[in-house]
Amino acid sequence: MQDRGINSTFKKIIYESSEMVFLADDTYPYSIFYGNESFENQIGDNLKERTLVGLGLDITSYIFKEELILTHENKDYSFQLELPQESGSNYYLFYKGKEVKTHGLPSKKEAYKFFTSELDLIAIGKNDCLTYVNPLVSPVLGYSPEEILNTNLCPFISDEDLPEIQHLWKSLKENQRNVIHTIRFKSKSGEYKSLECSIRFELEVFFVIARDVTQKLKEQSEFAKRENLLTSSKNSSAPIKWNFYAVRKEFELENPNQVSQDFYNQSGLSQEALTTELTNSLENLLKKSTDLESGFSEKIQFKGGCTIEISGFKSSLEPNKYIGIFSENSSFIKLSKEIKLHKSLWLESPEAMVVVDEEGNIMFSNKEALELFGLEKLESLAHLSDLNVFFEEGENWTDWVKAYGQEKFVTRFSTLLINEKGKQLTLEVATKKSTVDGDNFVVISFRNISERIILEKTLEESGDFLMNLTEQVPGGLYQLVLNSEGQMNFSFLSKGINSVLGLSQEEILEFKDISVAISKVHPQDLPQVIMSSVASARKLEPWQCQFRVKSGNPDQPYRWVLGAARPQSLENGDMVWYGYLTDITKQKEFETKLDEARKTAEKANQIKSDFLSMISHELRTPLNAISGSVYSLFQENPTENQKTALTTINFAVDNLIIMINDLLDFQKIEAGKLTIEKNPFNLQDLLDQIVKGLSFHAKDSQNILELHVSEGLNTFVKGDKTRLSQVLNNLITNALKFTNKGNVDIKVELVAQSKNKIKVYFEVKDTGIGIAPENQEKIFNDFDQVRPTFSTKYGGTGLGLSITRKLLGLMGGNIALESEVGKGSKFYFELEFEVAQEEQKTPAEISSSSPSYEGLHLLMAEDNDVNALVLGKIIKKWGYTFDRAVNGLEAVEAAKNRNYDCILMDIQMPEMDGFEATVAIKKFSDRPVIALTAAAKLEIMEKIQECGFDGFVAKPIDAAELLKRIKEVISEKNQRS
Helix, strand or coil, X not given: CCCCCCXXXXXXXXXXXXXXXXXXXXXXXXXXXXXXXXXXXXCHHHXXXXXXXXXXXXXXXXXXXXXXXXXXXXXXXXXXXECCCCCCCCEEEEEEEEECCCCCCCCHHHHHHHHHCCCCEEEEEECCEEEEECCCHHHHHCCCXXXXXXXXXXXXXXXXXXXXXXXXXXXXXXXXXXXXXXXXXXXXXXXXXEEEEEXXXXXXXXXXXXXXXXXXXXXHHHHHHHHHHHHHCCCCCCCEEEEEECCCCEEEECCHHHCCHHHHHHHCCXXXXXXXXXXXXXXXXXXXXXXXXXXXXXXXXXHHHCEEEEEEEECCCCXXXXXXXXXECHHHHHXXXXXXXXXXXXXXXXXXXXXXXXXXXXXXXXXXHHHHHCCCCHHHCCEHHHHHHHECCCCHHHHHHHCCCCCCCCEEEEEEEECCCCCEEEEEEEEEEEEECCEEEEEEEEEECHHHHHHHHHHHHHHHHHHHHHHHCCCEEEEEEECCCCCEEEEEECCCHHHHHCCCHHHHHHCCEHHHHHCCECCCCHHHHHHHHHHHHHHCCCEEEEEEEEEEECCEEEEXXXXXXXXXXXXXXXXXXXXXXXXXXXXXXXXXXXXXXXXXXXXXXXXXXXHHHHHHHHHHHHHHHHHHHHHHHXXXXXXXXXXXXXXXXXXHHHHHHHHHHHHHHHHHHHHCCCCCCCEEEEHHHHHHHHHHHCHHHHHHCCCEEEEEECCCCCCEEEECHHHHHHHHHHHHHHHHHCCCCCEEEEEEEEEEECCCEEEEEEEEEECCXXXXXXXXXXXXXXXXXXXXXXXXXXXXXXXXXXXXXXXXXXXXXXXXXXXXXXXXXXXXXXXXXXXXXXXXXXXXXXXXXXXCCCCCEEEEECCCHHHHHHHHHHHHHCCCEEEEECCHHHHHHHHHHCCCCEEEEECCCCCCCHHHHHHHHHCCCCCCEEEXXXXXXXXXXXXXXXXXXXXXXXXXXXXXXXXXXXXXXXXXXXXXX
């Protein structure tokens, strides 16, 4: 470095200097052989070629200058320059280098690009000539820059604009400022272009930036012309802009939705049809018009009174294009109709009205006003003073006109009118100010409120009556409010509350908070009161509750109160109850006595039931022995005389059983525990069985018993076979009993039939003694007969027909009677049955349901020796064997140790009764068990089913019924297994 002129003493200082320093050879290409750290960081490191030529620097241009500006990567740098000295140094020294800040100005390249761009026309001139113009002059004005430079500009400026421009030029030279001005400048084609120029003078030099706004001004001109059309349109509807292209005959609306639907409805045109009409009209108009550029207009008529006024002009921007507006009068037609309607409503208004000015002159009046004042023509009213004769106070009208005062409010007052018939009416006069186009008017209405005055007086009297009623009615009325914040208060309490709650007049005034009322409720009743009130509020259901409240009387500390109310939810979220409280202490005392009487009656009824059960049991036990003995005697081939005696005994036993069964059925019905079953049976077969079973009774009473069944009844139906048999048996037995040597006819007919149901008519008719009209209802009463002597002659309990009617009622029927004394009686009723499907059994089922019943071995559990003896004889007559157990324990042990086909179980036995024994047996055996009992209690009958018995036969035992039941339960057991 010493050899190249760099003293090593200063090397470190120069290298670390913040100013740039570098050295270059003095011979081409002027290589840079040294640069300090600042130079390398800013310039040197980015040089591709480390020469002055690489920097784009012509050193010869700066030989006589001590400072130069160096441009590198769009940045300018300032350097001091020291040339080689005569002492023989061979380098250039560049020092004090630093970046030149341009304060946001563009670089030379950026400035060049700006001036040569085609964004705007840029020119520089002096006096009245241009010295520079950018290339945009060619596409804008058609001139090359050379054709327009250094040439007087005045010939290029429009003659109309030249004086103004010359004046502007002069003023700008005197007062230099920026000015924006539009100049019409002649292009090379001879057409004037509108240039929007931004101009500034600096001494004698001026600068211009211009933009071609010719198209923009034309568009603004067309827009202004169309806007002028819009503002000059006289139709009430909003004008609609259109464009028409004549060559292709295309008509378009800029906003088709602006055409109102009312126009389409009134003219009967569609949007497409309207476009066609306007296209044809424009074509004809263009043929007739001569000056299309200045404008044209025409009115087109359509049906319904609709018109369209179309106007427009030829576009200066696009050839063969026409633009304009049109407006239609549908809104005017609609407005006219509305005015007509309003006028009609005004004239026909049910309220008398007049409109006056501030001086009282009547401008308008309707028909009702004339009717009110008894005038014939509208012209009859000219001034409010004309009405003075009708009013008691003659100058009322001046008050009416002045009364409007504050115009936003209606002023109302009443006055008396005497009409033409001399009748005095009360009028409500209402006035209100109205301002139209700066003129003040007063609208006055007259309303006849005579009836309202009378009604208000009536309502006031009614209110007084209701208030008096609330005070006189027993108990107290109240209104309770539950607000949105959960607070409950009484908003109304009648005077009667005092007597119900035992309050003084002072206490009633403070009795507003619900907590005061709650404190008076008996503690045991308080939960019920609160819970029922909450339920009423949630479900919006009426509230009713009986509770005790403090009475204030030491002899009777609490009294019973009935509270009832109906809730209502208000729009503001509040809940309101309207209710009453009444003292029911005496009623509660009566209910207590009534409850004691009910319990006494129930106890008496239970005693009666127990008595009937005991009588039934005590009668059935000996009857069982008699019935069994008769059955055994019948099996020993008795003589005819013996048969007659045995038959008589058997008939007597049957009658006793019927009487006992009537008592039991009556007991069941009264207790509500008799149910009607619905099981399938053949109706024809049942009727045949009933008549066949009563044929002996008919022969005995020397009567002819006949059955008449219509077609269609040989079918299976669902019903209670037993109860229907009981009804028919009662009726037929009565008919045979009260008929001697006569006829008893049973008629059964199909009345109606549907897909699943049939209705059947039943009739039992006899030729017996008949029943007098006064006794026909009596025979259906409990324990009642036509005459007391009937029980002696004919027997019976007097329950047969009563039970019959009740059974038919349970089955959905109603018995009727027609009878005449000495000629006979007719009992009839109708029942509806569901049709049942007859089950067809296969041969295998038939064989399986008909097992062999020979050699059966039975277990008989019976503590009564007589009953055991009789039952044993019957079993032996059937050819079966049996073992006997005298109590329930023996029966259980026997069932464990031996195998029996069926067990006959008495209910009432010592040690262990039949219920307990059956339950124990069913735990280890599935052998069928049949209950044998003379008891008649309903509870016992229900318990028989609960304990798992397979069947039941009542005492006295019908041997045939028992045998049938044994076979049934064995058959059912075989089918299950």
